[in-house]
Amino acid sequence: MTTDTVHRPSRPVTGWLLALGLFLGLLAAAPAALLAGAGPAQAAPEGIELADEAGVIHEPTLREGLADVDFHEPTTVVVWTQRGEAESNLNERLLADARENHPEWISDDGQKWADGLFIYAIDPQGRQQGVYFGEDRKVGLSTQEDIQEDAVDSLQEANWTQAALDATRSAATVMNRPWYQHPGIWVGGIIVVIMGGIFGGAMVASRKKQRQKARADLDRGDRAFANVSTDLEATELNAHTVPEDSRYGAQVLERYRTFHERYLVAARENDRLSGIAERKLHRKEHRQAITAYRETTEELDQLDDTVASTNTLLNRYPGWPEAWDLQTAPMREDLGQIDGLVSGQSKLTAAQLTPLRSFKPEAERELERLGAGLQTGDLSPDDALDGLAALRARLTELLEQFSTAQIEAFAESDAERSTLEQQMRRERTRASRRPGSILDTVHQPGWFWTATAYNIGYSSGMSSVTHAREQAASASSGSTTGYGSSGGSFSGAGSSSSF
Incomplete structure (x- = not known):
């Protein structure tokens, strides 16, 4: 024999907050009656x-x-x-x-x-x-x-x-x-009256936003998990035929080594998270678990693409030119942004702009040479990937030099230099990896600096510095209260400001 436990719904917290807010607000607003009945001051200048x-x-x-x-x-x-x-x-x-x-x-x-x-x-x-x-x-x-x-x-x-x-x-x-005419007295009463409602409404809105964010992350994770599950058999077959004697094949397989275990963990999370009621998604423990699930499944989704392209390229299976295009795509995307990086840099000298500007045609020719070498068989896939890695490393070096020049031209203090450097470093390491990219898979995030990450980092840093300058300018035009060195111990009330 079983008995059903009756669960009473919990009373919404906003109800008593509203009641308390109304009581406190009426109490605080009472002096407004004095204000309403008080006549205006009538003392003319003496x-x-x-x-x-x-x-x-x-x-x-x-x-x-x-x-x-x-x-x-x-x-x-x-x-x-x-x-x-x-x-x-x-x-x-x-x-x-x-x-x-x-x-x-x-x-x-x-x-x-x-x-x-x-x-x-x-x-x-x-x-x-x-x-x-x-x-x-x-x-x-x-x-x-x-x-x-x-x-x-x-x-x-x-x-x-x-x-x-x-x-x-x-x-x-x-x-x-008079104290009862201070706007803080009666305005405060009105504020307290509505604070309960605002607090309750803000809590509801915050939880709704958190649920929406959690739902979006969960949907992204589910899509990535579905992709991995669909390709799971093909991924395992691809991994079994990746040549282990290839430098890059061995490194990709090392990344793949824990693929199956991570997939099983993601599968359990997929099942568990799907059972969480929508109204509970705002809870911190659920949001953290959903974020971890999304990150894991998206990494697995990128990795199975890389395993597939590695197997196809290294073994020169049908479709290997498309797999090579996947490898060069990040480099070509970066080259397409170089003109935008160097244009309009009036504070930089030609010597500072020329290395990055001249790199573009050189890199384009080198990409053509690498592709042609693969096509004729004069270059092995490993050698072609080495050449591509050298290009991306060279671009990274040039971007580092260019960032130094830009920062020196824009920053006016060590603090501003530090802000710019930190923002650019942060965006460099958080840049997303290109799906199917062997080089992005075998190297740590930020190993190569992309033009996209550079642009985002520099723009973010410049915005932070500009905001700080505006705040400093505002502060410099604020009130001055002292009476200078000749004022002695004079401490009369007063202040001055610029206009």
Whole structure:
């Protein structure tokens, strides 16, 4: 007698996440009610000072515009301009001028900006701007950067007066802002409300994507396994007649030695993996097993093609010219890409381009000679393969020299050289082997450098370096907070940036 075990479906994790998210979101969003009922700040500027040494501000427009700006607490607004150089420290220059000409802008102890003060500075010639705050008006650096960002469009249009208005309006909304008016309070509440749904949806989407990837890999593995199974008998027969006294025949047979055992393992995995429910394919252990299965079956599929071409070529069975074409196909593909590699290389000299450019016609003639020698019987298959290997090794050597020249021409630092070299080396070793290629089978991945792998590696490395340069350029135009060597121990709140 048997009893059936009743399995209760597990409760979806997203349900309680949504409920929890709703509760936390409502709790976090409660301060929004305070914000909705709170009136806007109504404190006009306590005073407006213009120190326009650069002569770029239209004072009537500035004063008229600032009269409409509301502050949370009365604030003295200073607009300061001075012409300088991009390399100079705007913070340091402002402090020096304040110490000499405007001591009222500095606190009594000389270490901070005076309370109740907001200063906006422009250097129209050095293309810098800065924002500075009394100790009771200071805001965080990220907020300072936001204020400066709000003025950038006007600065880039050389509308200096409007830039001062833009920056001051932006600063007025954040200085001494009540806690319940901080956007992070109510925005955070809204975010928390939807986070449960987003998290659940992201989990569902991620699992779906993982299942799709696993299914695609499993289908690829199954196709390769089917090919190997269909050709299994022919592969075994081919292997039995590959001449062992051939240098290349012996090496291919060495690779084939574990073919049968690996096929049996793949057969067991084919049976086991086919029984996994579709909804479970996203699990890590299944995805790892499927990837290993695909890699194994595709390697076996390539190897049985190589065994067939090796047997046909070395024994000169009918169809051997087609088997030889399989061997030369990678070389001919590389030769077809050489013109693209050397064209447009304005930073390289003729001496650096000529070896690779002249190799193409030489290699084409050598391929013709090897094929003709096989046809007439003047060359054995082993000798022809030796000649082909020498060609591919020569191309590899030329690509190594060419990569050195390209990297030196493009890279501006040791770090950039290292990035380019690593990307190119990675693509070289991961390049796929050509089905049926004896040379690709008997040598380790990356032994020969193909033009395709070279192009992919160099493009990938160049993209990485370019991205790093863009990030560095962005960082160099970021905020500067120090007051230079002449600033002493002054630590008033403020920063400057380029525009």
